[in-house]
Amino acid sequence: EAQVTQNPRYLITVTGKKLTVTCSQNMNHEYMSWYRQDPGLGLRQIYYSMNVEVTDKGDVPEGYKVSRKEKRNFPLILESPSPNQTSLYFCASSAQLVTSTDTQYFGPGTRLTVL
Amino acid sequence: AQKVTQAQTEISVVEKEDVTLDCVYETRDTTYYLFWYKQPPSGELVFLIRRNSFDEQNEISGRYSWNFQKSTSSFNFTITASQVVDSAVYFCALLPPLTQGGSEKLVFGKGTKLTVNP
Numbered sequence: 001e002a003q004v005t006q007n008p009r010y011l012i013t014v015t016g017k018k019l020t021v022t023c024s025q026n027m028n029h030e031y032m033s034w035y036r037q038d039p040g041l042g043l044r045q046i047y048y049s050m051n052v053e054v055t056d057k058g059d060v061p062e063g064y065k066v067s068r069k070e071k072r073n074f075p076l077i078l079e080s081p082s083p084n085q086t087s088l089y090f091c092a093s094s095a096q097l098v099t100s101t102d103t104q105y106f107g108p109g110t111r112l113t114v115l
Numbered sequence: 116a117q118k119v120t121q122a123q124t125e126i127s128v129v130e131k132e133d134v135t136l137d138c139v140y141e142t143r144d145t146t147y148y149l150f151w152y153k154q155p156p157s158g159e160l161v162f163l164i165r166r167n168s169f170d171e172q173n174e175i176s177g178r179y180s181w182n183f184q185k186s187t188s189s190f191n192f193t194i195t196a197s198q199v200v201d202s203a204v205y206f207c208a209l210l211p212p213l214t215q216g217g218s219e220k221l222v223f224g225k226g227t228k229l230t231v232n233p
Contacts, residue, residue: 088158
């Protein structure tokens with residue numbers, strides 16, 4: 001079954017405590033990205049990756065890091081989380097939306113609360 | 116700059132009514148893609164449709180239909196004979212052409228919350 005998995009699904013943490021949200025896809029997709037969803041602001045892209053070792057900033061990259069050492073994994077790292085990073089995070093992957101008829105698959109979401 | 120506007124923040128209908136969700140986009144590009152996603156109360160994002168800018172044919176999929184009009188930069192979504200299970204937040208999104216760096220960055224509208232009452 002084609003899927004994007006994220007872990008953890010829910011996390012409550014404190015300011016400054018480093019955390020990683022993992023994302024994995026089993027579709028051999030080249031393209032992966034992270035979005036955050038906030039009330040009234042919709043979904044905004046944080047980072048994206050076109051392929052292994054190729055990553056770049058989206059609209060709201062401040063306070064986040066990513067890595068793409070393997071094709072299937074694209075973890076989101078918060079080195080020093082702050083309360084304004086409390087949000088619902090989605091990982092997504094696709095086989096390149098503009099060159100295929102594939103869709104963009106989203107993970108189930110990670111609800112993060114930073115106290 | 117690219118922008119997607121979903122002017123209807125919330126819509127409430129009674130089951131079996133037809134409902135149209137509006138989506139207006141802004142882009143200077145001639146090549147782009149438009150999408151609709153559904154986010155049910157459980158929170159996941161479900162892909163509904165993708166349309167490229169060169170294909171203005173309307174599409175129907177069961178009770179769902181989409182009306183793409185380049186002249187008005189709109190990509191509206193209609194649910195016919197709505198059902199309670201259609202209750203969700205619906206997002207319209209725009210994918211500009213690949214930048215030199217290759218970003219496939221979806222630009223989302225802020226969503227329309229649809230409530231279908233029994």
